[in-house]
Amino acid sequence: MVDLGRVQKELQECNKNMDVSGINVKPKGDSLTHLIGTIPGPVGTPYEGGIFQIDIVLPDGYPFEPPRMQFATKVWHPNISSQSGAICLDILKDQWSPALTLKTALLSVQALLSAPQPDDPQDAVVAQQYLKDYQTYVGTARHWTENFAMVSSRGHEEKVQKLLEMGFAEASVRSALAAVGGDENLALEKLCSG
Template identity: 50%
Template sequence: MANISISRVKREFAEVVKSEEAKRCGICIKMLNENNFTKLLGEITGPPDTPYEGGKFLVDIEIPDSYPFNPPKMKFITRIWHPNISSVTGAICLDILKDNWAAALTLRTVLMSLQVLLSAAEPDDPQDAVVAKQYNENIHLFMKTARHWSEAYAKARPIKTQDFHEKVRKLSETGFSDDSCRTALSKSGWDEQRGMETLLDS
């Protein structure tokens, strides 16, 4: 890794750690290995008044040698139901991580932008077409599904998705994993028969 990248990342890492604003927003960053600034772990707290509220979402951060002239590679490790984040791979559709990257941007501003994305989805420019379709066609079902995923994967406080947990449990009794059943049901509008058909077709 080039010296300019290392010094820049060290400075930005310290900026996030010391930032009162980041702490207040529930954003932090950690090193995975001592003295290795190319692989980092970000954490974002789901923002209030969203289905992600209170959840802890981990983000894989990979710093390229060409940083800061090229953006960091980021993806969600914690599974999430969101139009702009793949429910399968965690890939993120966010303009500043692609064509609209600028060298003036920092790891702190990118993590805060990801948190804003959780508050303001852009379903017309989706990363996950199935989630975006649900968002556009049945926002109530989307909100409840996203909350359920936050409870299941991001340790958000359980609220009102116990019936979804029960459907996952029932379907998993057929021998499929909870994750597979949850994904199939989410894609099938929580219809158990369609969920089973989705599982059998996959």
């Protein structure tokens, strides 16, 4: 049985420093065992500027079993399936420990975006491209980030700027806009409600 008290504490921990980490986790519906997490693409990578959603399912044995995570946002990466979003990461499999949390797992997934492991791929096609034609890999990953992980609407930066001028942190503003499909008014409501 999932320890719901621990899950609630972990959700608070994930969301309390969102301005700094950019990481956010919330229930997907009414259950605390099906969550949606968001991570920002790491700076200096082809994923920079993207907000990536990760579907999280907590098995009955959590925290003694790892959470099941997969990207809901399409991503071009050797260790993430371009088809299903499955993630190849040791702490989500045999290296999981009950001492780890949802936040440390999401930080590890974010770190994976910065440091692909093409020798242990989830997506062999992407891994081959990474190893044989790195520039094409970077271009493709950037293209996928722009198409699938960025809120695409004209005036997006103006919306960000307007909300920043109201005193909100940039990571929170970008995350709120991404969560509501770029609707400035809904983003403002989200930011004001915490």
